Amino acid sequence: WFGQIGRVLLPGRAAYIWGGYANCANYPAALKEAGLYFSQAIIWDKEHPVLTRKDFMGAHEWCFYTWREGAAHQFFGPNNATDLWHVKKVNPQSMIHLTEKPVELAARAIQFSSRTGENVLDLFGGSGSTLIACEQTGRRAFLMEMDAPYCDVIVLRYEKFTGRKAERIASGACASRSETDAAEAI
Known part of the structure; x- marks a missing residue:
């Protein structure tokens, strides 16, 4: 990888x-x-x-x-x-992933290495800390997670944090994003 x-x-x-x-x-x-x-x-x-x-x-x-x-x-x-x-x-009693990272940790790395509006890629989505950090700092997050239960955790965490419904991206096509945007992240 x-x-x-x-x-x-x-x-x-x-x-x-x-x-x-x-x-x-x-x-x-x-x-x-x-x-x-x-x-x-x-x-x-x-x-x-x-x-x-x-x-x-x-x-x-x-x-x-x-x-x-x-x-x-x-x-x-x-x-x-x-x-x-x-x-x-993260407090062990509130952890939702075995190797969960605090959002603050992801936010620090994101702010040190990207500008507002830029893409951030996380190949190990885990609990979604990178996604939440991107929401907080104005970046566009692209996550991958192989374990289906953790995909659900990420979606629920995103929806709870933003108050918005998550969009499903499947078959290489992006829901509500242009093909240019999708290619930029790949």
């Missing part, structure tokens, strides 16, 4: 890939093979540890910050942004 990111991401534009420490050895090489430049790791400080089957409880998660080569890199965040993001994790 790194190859798909490299295929659709505009040159100079960024991707944020969440993954555990175990991916440190594999991800940088895979990103390079996909035509992506691995810039650095961002560490999410969850502010509260998570029980694991390891010797130490997990209090952070890695994010592989990368961009597509071929043009000048674009960054829209402040010049004093750090690679340590202190964002409280």
